[in-house]
Amino acid sequence: MQSVSVQHIIKTYGDKKQKTTALNDLSFDVAKGELFGIIGPDGAGKTSLFRILTTLLLADSGTATVEGLDVVKDYKAIRKQVGYMPGRFSLYQDLSVKENLDFFATIFNTSVEENYDLIKDIYSQIEPFKDRKAGKLSGGMKQKLALSCALIHRPTVLFLDEPTTGVDAVSRKEFWEMLKRLKEQGITILVSTPYMDEASMCDRVALVQSGSILSIDTPQQIVASFGRSMFAVRAKNMLHLLNDLKTFDAVANAYPSGIYHHVVMKNGGGADLLHQFLSSKRHAELEIVQGKPTIEDCFMQLMRN
Numbered sequence: 001m002q003s004v005s006v007q008h009i010i011k012t013y014g015d016k017k018q019k020t021t022a023l024n025d026l027s028f029d030v031a032k033g034e035l036f037g038i039i040g041p042d043g044a045g046k047t048s049l050f051r052i053l054t055t056l057l058l059a060d061s062g063t064a065t066v067e068g069l070d071v072v073k074d075y076k077a078i079r080k081q082v083g084y085m086p087g088r089f090s091l092y093q094d095l096s097v098k099e100n101l102d103f104f105a106t107i108f109n110t111s112v113e114e115n116y117d118l119i120k121d122i123y124s125q126i127e128p129f130k131d132r133k134a135g136k137l138s139g140g141m142k143q144k145l146a147l148s149c150a151l152i153h154r155p156t157v158l159f160l161d162e163p164t165t166g167v168d169a170v171s172r173k174e175f176w177e178m179l180k181r182l183k184e185q186g187i188t189i190l191v192s193t194p195y196m197d198e199a200s201m202c203d204r205v206a207l208v209q210s211g212s213i214l215s216i217d218t219p220q221q222i223v224a225s226f227g228r229s230m231f232a233v234r235a236k237n238m239l240h241l242l243n244d245l246k247t248f249d250a251v252a253n254a255y256p257s258g259i260y261h262h263v264v265m266k267n268g269g270g271a272d273l274l275h276q277f278l279s280s281k282r283h284a285e286l287e288i289v290q291g292k293p294t295i296e297d298c299f300m301q302l303m304r305n
């Protein structure tokens with residue numbers, strides 16, 4: 001059964017002279033209880049999509065439903081049923097941790113005590129600081145408080161817009177573990193992120209660029225469908241190496257990735273051909289290893305296509 005359904009959504013900003021298409025005929029479904037990732041760089045359209053699905057923004061055309069409710073006609077019912085954690089910090093900086101949580105509980109006509117079991121796992125980590133002003137919390141603690149506030153009315157669908165942006169690596173990992181535990185309670189979770197490495201934590205992901213879906217599948221299936229030879233290459237002069245790679249006919253794509261350049265070969269191209277070419281360019285300290293494609297490599301390839 002579907003929890004979220006998006007059909008041909010188009011959203012533009014500006015006027016005829018300066019028009020930006022944020023969402024370009026977007027369609028997809030998310031099943032009940034799924035942990036679904038929307039992965040794309042800044043400006044891909046993630047926030048616009050979340051604002052439409054949480055009834056805070058109207059699309060130009062297309063339809064969308066959340067738990068079978070229409071985002072335009074049934075906006076009041078949707079607001080009661082979903083939890084939304086916006087990308088930018090949404091809490092009241094001058095209120096304490098406890099006051100923020102009480103505030104969100106009150107506007108949903110409930111209490112912290114009534115729903116404590118759902119947020120306990122997350123909130124207990126910041127409860128020792130319950131009298132501290134939200135503005136004085138660390139990034140990871142703010143994120144936990146924002147998630148607790150988004151959960152306080154027991155939503156069945158949770159929308160998290162870039163919850164891990166600007167958060168340290170340990171807090172990011174902890175956050176994804178919390179999401180997995182929420183998923184086990186049957187909550188449908190849509191989470192957007194610009195970090196490609198977070199794709200592997202999702203049941204399915206949509207790779208989004210300029211308001212269009214480039215690919216939508218399980219992370220494993222996206223990587224499995226890469227279908228090209230890829231190598232990780234490095235040498236003493238990385239800039240010369242990249243420039244040389246870009247002149248080679250047998251190379252489909254070459255780009256920096258960590259301490260290596262990733263090189264995607266055109267069909268039929270292999271390590272011998274690459275080695276032969278780079279040796280002829282006399283690169284010092286040349287190293288070529290077989291690469292294992294990641295979601296990021298798939299994204300680069302899809303963007304190029």
Ligand SMILES: Nc1ncnc2c1ncn2[C@@H]1O[C@H](COP(=O)(O)OP(=O)(O)OP(=O)(O)O)[C@@H](O)[C@H]1O
Nearest residue numbers: 013014020021022041042043044045046047048049
């Ligand atoms: N109110 C607005 N007026 C004009 N253009 C806008 C407005 N809001 C968003 N845009 C543009 O629409 C496109 C999609 O923006 P959106 O914020 O939805 O993407 P995003 O993936 O969430 O990126 P970011 O993480 O940078 O917010 C961008 O080109 C953005 O500049």
